[in-house]
Amino acid sequence: MSARRTELSRRGFLTGSLLVAAGTVFTTACSTDPTGSSAKGAKTTLNVWYHAYGEAGTQQAVLRYATAFTKANPDIAVKVTWVPGDYSGKLNATLLTDSAPDVFEIGDFSEAMVRRGQxxxxxxxxxxxxxxxxANAIDSVTVDGKPYGVKMIDDVIMLYYRKSVLAKAGIAPPTTFDALATAAKALTTKKNKGLFVGNDGMGDSASNAVWSSGGELVTPDGKVAFGTPQALEAITALKRLHDDKSLLLGFTTDWWDPAAFTQGVVPMQWCGLWAMPAIQAALGDDFGVLPWPAFKAGGTPVVRVGGWTSCVNAKSKKTEAAKKFVKWLWVEQSALQQDFAESYGFHVPPRTSVAASAKKLSSGTAKETVALSAKHGKHNPATWDTAVSSTFNAAATKIAAGDGDPAELLADAVKKAQSEIDKQLGR
Known part of the structure; x- marks a missing residue:
C-alpha cells in the first residue's frame, strides 16, 4: 500500500462512493466525485477519501469501520469515496474545489500541503x-512542532531473496552494494535476471543509493542534501547493474507485485511487506529479507518506510466532526487498526502498542522485517514532492544509463530541486 505504487495499475478497477449511516451502507452511482445528501437522523455527513487499495477486502473493511463509527456517533454520517487511478492528482485537484473531502489519506507526507493551508x-x-x-510516524507528519496527520499504516519495503537459489549458487545474502551487484550478475542467466527493482530499472534504487552512502535527500530545514561526493559515487555505481544487464525490465507487473519473485523469474526483488502473505503461499519458507545493502562496508543499510496518513481538510466546514472521525478510528480503535494492518496484506501499525499485539507480525520473517524497519527505516522527506523527486530520479536515470557527465547531472538536479523546495516553503 505504498504511496508510489498507487499511481500504477496494481490497483483494482473499483470506483464509487458509499454512504454509511446508522449502520447501513448505501451505494451511489460510480464516481470519483460523488454527491449525496446526509442520511436521515444525521446532522453532518463527512466525505472520506481512500485510494483504491489493491488488497482484497480493504474496501469492505473501511466501510465496516465507517459503519461502526456512525453507530457510535449517529449524528455523523460517513460517505466513503473510493478513488481509482491517479489518486494524488485527483485529490490535489479536488482540494481546490467545493467538492473537496473532509477527511482524506495521503501517501508520503507533504509539507507543502501544510504551507498551503490544506x-x-x-x-x-x-x-x-x-x-x-x-518516532517515524510522528516526525514524518510534523511541521513547526505540530502534527498534521495520523499515520494509519507503515509500509515497509525491502529486498526479498530466494534462499535456495542463492545457496545453490554459493552466494551469501549481500551486505554491500558490491556484493549485491556481483550476486545479481552471477544469478543472471539466458532465461532469468538476477534482480528486479522496477520496470524502469530504477525504482527506489537512487534514493537507496544516497541513504546507503550515509547521506540524506533533504535536510529537515529544507536544504537539498543529495549532491555530496559520497552520494554521487553511490548513484554512479548503479550503472554497474545496467551494464551487467542483470536487472529485470518491463515485466508484466511492477516492483510492488511479487509475481516476478514467486514465479522464479528473479531470485532477488525489491518489494514490500504487504506482499509477504502471497510470497509465503507460493514459496513457503524459501525466502529471506534484507535491507538494501550499505554502499560500502560500514555504510548504512536501508529499509524504505512509506505508508498512509489520515488528514483533515483545514478548509472543511466540518473540521470538528472530521477530527472526531480520525481520532475515533486511528487513535482510539486499536482492534480496527490491527485489523487494517494484518488482514489485507501485511503492514506495520504505527502505534507501538498495537504493533506489539499484531500476531501475524510477531514471528518468522515478518517479525524480522519489523525489526529491520525499526533499525534501518528511512522515509522520504516531507518536501519530497513530485517536482523534487522527478528532478532527482531523472538525473539518476541518466547517470545510471551513462547519458552525460554524472557530476554535472547531479549538480543541475540539486539546483532545480532546491528551487522547487524553496517554492514549497515560500522562500
Whole structure:
C-alpha cells in the first residue's frame, strides 16, 4: 500500500462512493466525485477519501469501520469515496474545489500541503496517545512542532531473496552494494535476471543509493542534501547493474507485485511487506529479507518506510466532526487498526502498542522485517514532492544509463530541486 505504487495499475478497477449511516451502507452511482445528501437522523455527513487499495477486502473493511463509527456517533454520517487511478492528482485537484473531502489519506507526507493551508493541525486528536506512536510516524507528519496527520499504516519495503537459489549458487545474502551487484550478475542467466527493482530499472534504487552512502535527500530545514561526493559515487555505481544487464525490465507487473519473485523469474526483488502473505503461499519458507545493502562496508543499510496518513481538510466546514472521525478510528480503535494492518496484506501499525499485539507480525520473517524497519527505516522527506523527486530520479536515470557527465547531472538536479523546495516553503 505504498504511496508510489498507487499511481500504477496494481490497483483494482473499483470506483464509487458509499454512504454509511446508522449502520447501513448505501451505494451511489460510480464516481470519483460523488454527491449525496446526509442520511436521515444525521446532522453532518463527512466525505472520506481512500485510494483504491489493491488488497482484497480493504474496501469492505473501511466501510465496516465507517459503519461502526456512525453507530457510535449517529449524528455523523460517513460517505466513503473510493478513488481509482491517479489518486494524488485527483485529490490535489479536488482540494481546490467545493467538492473537496473532509477527511482524506495521503501517501508520503507533504509539507507543502501544510504551507498551503490544506491540512488541519491535529494536536487535539492525538492527546495523551501521541507517545504511543513510533518516532517515524510522528516526525514524518510534523511541521513547526505540530502534527498534521495520523499515520494509519507503515509500509515497509525491502529486498526479498530466494534462499535456495542463492545457496545453490554459493552466494551469501549481500551486505554491500558490491556484493549485491556481483550476486545479481552471477544469478543472471539466458532465461532469468538476477534482480528486479522496477520496470524502469530504477525504482527506489537512487534514493537507496544516497541513504546507503550515509547521506540524506533533504535536510529537515529544507536544504537539498543529495549532491555530496559520497552520494554521487553511490548513484554512479548503479550503472554497474545496467551494464551487467542483470536487472529485470518491463515485466508484466511492477516492483510492488511479487509475481516476478514467486514465479522464479528473479531470485532477488525489491518489494514490500504487504506482499509477504502471497510470497509465503507460493514459496513457503524459501525466502529471506534484507535491507538494501550499505554502499560500502560500514555504510548504512536501508529499509524504505512509506505508508498512509489520515488528514483533515483545514478548509472543511466540518473540521470538528472530521477530527472526531480520525481520532475515533486511528487513535482510539486499536482492534480496527490491527485489523487494517494484518488482514489485507501485511503492514506495520504505527502505534507501538498495537504493533506489539499484531500476531501475524510477531514471528518468522515478518517479525524480522519489523525489526529491520525499526533499525534501518528511512522515509522520504516531507518536501519530497513530485517536482523534487522527478528532478532527482531523472538525473539518476541518466547517470545510471551513462547519458552525460554524472557530476554535472547531479549538480543541475540539486539546483532545480532546491528551487522547487524553496517554492514549497515560500522562500
Amino acid at each position: 491540512l488541519a493541525a491535529l494536536d487535539d486528536v492525538y492527546g495523551a496517545a501521541k507517545s504511543e506512536f513510533n
